[in-house]
Amino acid sequence: MVEPLEQLHTALKSHNQSWTRPRQIVFSALAGREPQTMHEIVSACAGQVDRASVYRIISLFERLGIVERLQIGWKYKLELSDAFHSHHHHLTCLSCGRVIPFDESAELEGHLQHIARSKNFVIQGHQLEIQGLCQACATKTAPAQVHKKTRNDMRPGR
Amino acid sequence: MVEPLEQLHTALKSHNQSWTRPRQIVFSALAGREPQTMHEIVSACAGQVDRASVYRIISLFERLGIVERLQIGWKYKLELSDAFHSHHHHLTCLSCGRVIPFDESAELEGHLQHIARSKNFVIQGHQLEIQGLCQACATKTAPAQVHKKTRNDMRPGR
DNA sequence: TTATTATTGCAAATTTGTCGCAATTTATGC
DNA sequence: GCATAAATTGCGACAAATTTGCAATAATAA
Incomplete structure (x- = not known):
């Protein structure tokens, strides 16, 4: 290496x-x-x-x-x-902010090429980011809610 | 509507x-x-x-x-x-900055779910952005190069 | 309506990102 | 190596972007 x-x-x-x-x-x-x-x-x-x-x-x-x-x-x-x-993307947990990398599949790559071709577009790069809840947060946290009393002059979730 | x-x-x-x-x-x-x-x-x-x-x-x-x-x-x-x-993504032209929206295929959606499941991750949203050259720019522009003499205390991009 | 609670506007403070230029480091040619 | 030219840094000053505290105002519930 x-x-x-x-x-x-x-x-x-x-x-x-x-x-x-x-x-x-x-x-x-x-x-x-x-x-x-x-x-x-x-x-x-x-x-x-x-x-x-x-x-x-x-x-x-x-x-x-x-x-x-x-x-x-x-x-x-x-x-x-x-x-x-290596080329990869991320799953970002909206609750704890953890970033989990993942590799992209060949099929996914193929889809992008297909989409681009249909628009006569030459791909030079791409980003794919997924947000949601990681296992830990999904089990201990109830689905995220915005509560009435919550201060909302703060930034949305990491 | x-x-x-x-x-x-x-x-x-x-x-x-x-x-x-x-x-x-x-x-x-x-x-x-x-x-x-x-x-x-x-x-x-x-x-x-x-x-x-x-x-x-x-x-x-x-x-x-x-x-x-x-x-x-x-x-x-x-x-x-x-x-x-409607749910969509974008192709952004690195040369002229044009933003071309596109819809995502069901297969692509399926891939994301598959990836997330393998990481025990609950998807709540995602973004897919593709950069490259639109038809117009691809035909008239030569691929971008980084030159030695170029000032480099300026932002990258377009 | 009135009382209660949430949202705004305003002004000021932070945070982020830039710029010019002199001092310092690299790269180059003996 | 050593001197010189060229590129890169550190610094201090700015400018732009974003956030905050708080009193005034608007929205909601009774």
């Missing part, structure tokens, strides 16, 4: 991008973890990489296809992309 | 939520239009509903499943959800 940092090095080099310390640090903060919010990444790099640089680096990584952002309810999170993980 | 506002009334009532003027206005700003940015919605309600209230109302609508947000490149947009439209 290839070292993740090696892979980053290769990826940067192949795009004529510099191999720098901050980029390694940001990458490491992402590697092998659950998708994270920008805030979490910035915190993880605190003292080592400036906030503005984290943004610039994440932005670069996105353009290079090294990281991908996914929408988790109201916020977004970032994770290393398929080249560094 | 049911009046959209009637439908909103029913939806709010069924959740024990108040039927208020600001909510009707925000709803109307959304009804029958393309997905919009928060900014566009706030502008559409200018003078009628305060910005903070628009945020609170959209947030409520999301929790009630009245609106859904979808990621368009770096930004997000909001649209009325399936109950007020």
